[in-house]
Amino acid sequence: MKNAAIGQHLLSGALSGFAGAILLQPLDLLKTRIQQGDSALNARNTTIIWCTTKDILRNEGIKGLWTGTSATLIRNVPGVALYFTSLTYLRSIMAKTPYFSAHQRHSRDSSKTVLPKLSSQGNLIAGATARVGVGLILNPFSILKARFESELYAYRSLSASLLSISRMGPSELMRGFVASSLRDAPYAGLFVVIYESIKRETTYFIPTAYAAGIHSFSAASAGAIATMATHPFDVVKTKMQVRSEDRYRGFTTTVMRIFEQRGAAGFFDGASLRMSRKILSSAIGWAVFEGMLLFMQT
Numbered sequence: 001m002k003n004a005a006i007g008q009h010l011l012s013g014a015l016s017g018f019a020g021a022i023l024l025q026p027l028d029l030l031k032t033r034i035q036q037g038d039s040a041l042n043a044r045n046t047t048i049i050w051c052t053t054k055d056i057l058r059n060e061g062i063k064g065l066w067t068g069t070s071a072t073l074i075r076n077v078p079g080v081a082l083y084f085t086s087l088t089y090l091r092s093i094m095a096k097t098p099y100f101s102a103h104q105r106h107s108r109d110s111s112k113t114v115l116p117k118l119s120s121q122g123n124l125i126a127g128a129t130a131r132v133g134v135g136l137i138l139n140p141f142s143i144l145k146a147r148f149e150s151e152l153y154a155y156r157s158l159s160a161s162l163l164s165i166s167r168m169g170p171s172e173l174m175r176g177f178v179a180s181s182l183r184d185a186p187y188a189g190l191f192v193v194i195y196e197s198i199k200r201e202t203t204y205f206i207p208t209a210y211a212a213g214i215h216s217f218s219a220a221s222a223g224a225i226a227t228m229a230t231h232p233f234d235v236v237k238t239k240m241q242v243r244s245e246d247r248y249r250g251f252t253t254t255v256m257r258i259f260e261q262r263g264a265a266g267f268f269d270g271a272s273l274r275m276s277r278k279i280l281s282s283a284i285g286w287a288v289f290e291g292m293l294l295f296m297q298t
Helices: 003-035 045-060 062-066 069-094 120-149 158-167 177-205 211-242 251-268 271-297
Strands: none
Touching: 003 045, 003 062, 003 069, 003 120, 003 211, 003 271, 045 062, 069 120, 069 158, 120 158, 120 177, 120 211, 177 211, 177 251, 177 271, 211 251, 211 271
């Protein structure tokens, strides 16, 4: 990738991350509030979501639904920009090797995208590697984001909260990274494989469709499937990052604690909210990202 191309990818990714963070913060906030608790959730999922929403509106007003947006922007804008850029860079390198390169099946394959094409194995590896690498770099900001969304902390500013976390040592800065990696690696790998497959087939069967529509539909479908396959690790990650008790300090002990309290259902707390957010953020994010690249490179 040339320097100009890297700049285009970073800009497109940053705009994508910004749009998703601003529009979908309430869903992220509700998911974190539901996942952070200890008690058994006996009510129906929709009832829990509605009650949590009413509590936030009553105590914090409508602005309360966007609590933690600044921390989300700090995490997601550079995170999405780095992810999209590193993913494209990896794919461009891997596309030069015979094992990972994909042969163009249809003459219309390249009409709706400017991204490198890989085999399914290549997309799986590239997606997982890029996502985990970015997650490692930005894990401290993921903790910051989760804690700002939680009501268990009374942080006054982003700088003070990050300093407070840093003072607790490297282990605190990397808290929840294993669970995040176990969630992000299969999620990103599956997502890219499914996204590229649906995009390719949709382009072939509906060649007159708008590129933005194809990108949104493909990303939403891929996001839905990948989210449900990896949601249990999201629950574990959230518990580890927002709860300070010793019983939530290790991955194994956290898994055992969730199972003891909630059973298997506990690993799907907030699944509908995360599903909704991922479908929408994927549709918005990839449409903005690929749309911006098509606009800047044509």
